[in-house]
Amino acid sequence: MLSANFRLRCGGNLCYFAGEGIVLIGNMKNARSANVAAPVDAAPFENIVRLENVQKFFGAIQALRDVNLSIGRNEIVGLIGDNGAGKSTLIKVMTGVFKPTSGDVYIRDQKLDLDNFSVSMAHDLSIETVYQDKSLGEKQPLWRNFFVGRQITNRFGFIDIKREKEIANQILMDAIGFRGAGIGVDSTVSELSGGERQGIAIGRAMHFNADLIVLDEPTAALAVKEVRKVLDFVKRIKNSGRACVYIEHNLAHVHEVADRLVILERGAVVAEITPQDMTVAELTDYLISLQHEPGER
């Protein structure tokens, strides 16, 4: 039976490939940003994030139980679970929004002092979250959206618009691949489709060298064609050597892009699955079976 006291590591085949010689590319691109924390020659690490025995209580309610989870440095991890299974709580612990009640958080294999962990510290540690609908200023042009909060300015705080637009254009063309899509840096976010918006937010995170990009249900409420775009963006994250945690309701979507699926159930990690080992249909059956026979605790 699946126990909540789960193994620290997933199946060895997945966890270790990440450490093998994959070079992080982002850091050279953007030495200008104040938020770039990890130098290129940082000590090699195995896991971008590792949680050990993490518990999280909200009052008497236990939102996370004994969570042990690690995210490899170039791994796409799909996080699956019902509403209220603890997915959002889990990523909020990873990204510094919530402090765990007990347990340890390691980033790049370094144990964190949880008293100081915060969202801005997570940013400094190159962890970025892309929230559905909360990542972009609707009426603002794309180039402002890329740089707001970390503008390229002179010492009086005036923005170097020309440079910001150049870089924004580069991100649009190269990192996100909006070439020829008719979208320019002066377009406002309100002109973009849902999938394109996710692309902008992901492209921004990639530009600012996020080593881990957390996507919180990026395909919720999107049309099929738009979902396609988002999945392509997720693949770009993988190809650029970064890691990604991907929360998703739709099994077919995560199944396609994830290297590993982590299943949460009532706050505990109940299974870790390699998508190659299971078809979407098998996975669905498996999840339903989980619901019928809850893990012994």
Added chain:
Amino acid sequence: MAKGSRIPITRRFEGLPIIIVFMCILAAFMYTAPGVFTQPFIYTTFLSTLPPLVLLAMGLTFILGAGEIDLSFPAVIGFSGFVFAVLFKEYDLGWWAVLAALGAGILVGFINGALVAFVGIPAFITTLGTQFFWYGMATVLSGGKSYALRGAEESAVWQVIVGRPLRVEGDFAWVSQVPLQSLWTIIIVVFLWFVLNRHRFGEHTLFLGDSNEVSRVLGVHVEWEKIKIFTMMGLLAAIAAIMLTLENKNYFGNQGQGYLLTAIASVLIGGTSIFGGRATIVGTVFGCLIIGMIEAGLVATGLTGAWVRTIQGLVFLIAIIFYLFVDEPQKRALFLSRFRLRSRFGGRTGR
């Protein structure tokens, strides 16, 4: 089709629709009141009377752009004006009176900002309250008196802030009427254009207007930026108060009250969004010109002063509806659906 062409023309040329409207109104007044509007003196009069309105509207452009509102600036005109008048006249403090008045404006703005940002009271309520409070303070401290600043034009303060430095005889005698406050106002306007469009602070202002939550996620210090915006409003209102008091050479207890609606209307006529997130300095300047011109123009045309507010209100509403339709597709859809909803549930069948 290139999406670039989808960018509304109103965004490609800042303030374009309002400039066209301004030209039309100006042409209309030149036709109806040629004796006034083809002579230079009406324009030099504008240069001396409009600066306080323009400065207030500048601050409000930032406030509304950030999705907030400030109703307390008329009270700053009253309170800061009082501080200036009493220190200038009774204590003969000269430039120190100017500094104290600016400080008073900054204080009022800072308190507004702190109440909105940290206590979390909606700006409408906060500034409604502080408006009463600061007007009350001015009345209590002045004992309801007004101060006539007779002889003020002899002082350096007057000469520098609202002086008429040029001396021209003959055909160009009107140049002698050009007041210095118009120069200071133009400098401030140009500077604030750069701040809004090119500075980190302006960008944060617009993102705040778009969404506080998004701004926070993107690393904008929401509370602090709000305090800065309200403080700037207070400072600009204080400058307006000093100019107004010096220009009139008089302080009276309820000065500034006429500016509440005209300043807000100027900003919105200019094209700054009532929902925040979009703001235009150029538009605001032309909004002020229109509001100011309607007042002078209607009277010169022969209508009574009673028409002024009516027409201003009408222009204001037309402008808002215009911008709603041009620039806010989502809001437009919402607006239209409301009508459709109504006709579905009654209108049509009811007949």
